Amino acid sequence: MAESIIEVGNLSKTFGKFPVLKDISLTVFEGEIFGLLGLNGAGKTTLIKSILHLIKPQKGEIKYKGKPLLPLHIYKEFGYLPERFMPPLETTAKELLEFLGMSLGANLLTVSFLLEKFNLGGKKKIKYYSRGMVQRLGLCCAFLKRPEVIILDEPTLGLDPLGQRDIIKLLLDINREGTTIFFSSHNLLQVERICHRIAIMKKGEIMFCGKIDEFKAFHTTESFEEAFLKETSHSNNEDNCPNIF
């Protein structure tokens, strides 16, 4: 059994009077691809931002390898690609990566290697990039520090099938090198194809956390999509769901 790399325990966050995260608990294991699913407004981005210390939760704890997660861990061990990412347009990919790399002491060789690996021309200004290239650059920014964990918020959003395929291929490559991947997505097919485990969120709560096969078996269906729709649309089922925490 792999060791846990991220443990979220009883995390709660309220925006004004509106609870966005309600006592969330989940565990991500080392080396796995973990998918976070849920309808819009379920609290996925808030959960991701809470893990990254971008949002301060009112209650709960987040652990990294069994110890409280500190900002220093995030600067060194966590890569992040947010949703709707758009880099500064007047710079080149090389300049952006070198700038981020300066904070880590990453050398120019690493940057050139990454530009090649992610199939990006370093000299072209970002304003001339396609959406797919921008997203690959975002992934490159997340991977630059060779993190232990990469957190991605809807990484294939707005990409054409070819762009989506490129991103998925890169994610699988990165994961093969030992990096844990935690990502949120609305693309059920992709999630089913690449995730080892998933969590389903609904209205700020974790409704299910486990393997996809278990999820399908619970809903007595062969279709992941059907199981997902059952889970997220049936309010009557809420009390019966196996919220393992």
Added chain:
Amino acid sequence: MKIIAPIFFELKQGVREKTFWVVVFFFIFLLGVSLFLGELSLGDTGAVLRTVCLSSIELSALGLVIVRYTYNFYREKEFRLTDIYLSYFSAAHYIGGKLGGAIIVLFIYLFLSGFLGSLLLILNGAFKSTVFTGIYSIFLKLCFICSFVFLVCSLINSPLLSSFLVALIYLASELSYNALRLTSQAKYVFIKLVSKTLYYVLPNYHKVDLKIHAIYGVPISTLYMAEITLYTCFYVILCYFVTVTIFERKDH
């Protein structure tokens, strides 16, 4: 080292973006107007030219600081760049880098506009070496504004409101000494208290602004220059710490 990276990046972006060059062209336009005004003036043409030239430099640089840095701050937030930066840098490094970069871009702009302005004054026989003192005092005045830009942006979520507030702070700082003088004879203690508080809390432009000296060629002692420079540094650093504290406490 960590703070140097964002400074360099900010600097690179700052001089490449259209805003910077739009402001440069706006300044050249103002210089043309100042030349025209100099031709029209009946009195001391040299003083008029120096006044309009220094005011053009200050006005255009103020526009650059407010427009470029306010909108850039919100743009980075909107496109989640801030989130990526914050996964690499602490809030102190991020804000420090932005502030440092802004001050260097401001310095470059003032150097460029100061050079063009001085050239115009030399061609019209209106140049005095004190003009440089005036430009330096503009630099100090706008350093305060740079620090306020990031402070206000960290507090408020609207770019328009932030720009307006920063412009208001600039105006209030310009007028606080006059307000203090006017209200010194007022009956109400409250009004006196407000004007006194504004005078001491806001940057003291009455002491820092040396444009009048520059226009009339009055030399300034090195000690005085050192004093106002130290005052500016102290104020900007204080603002920086307040900004970092606010920025760290906010959700992004």
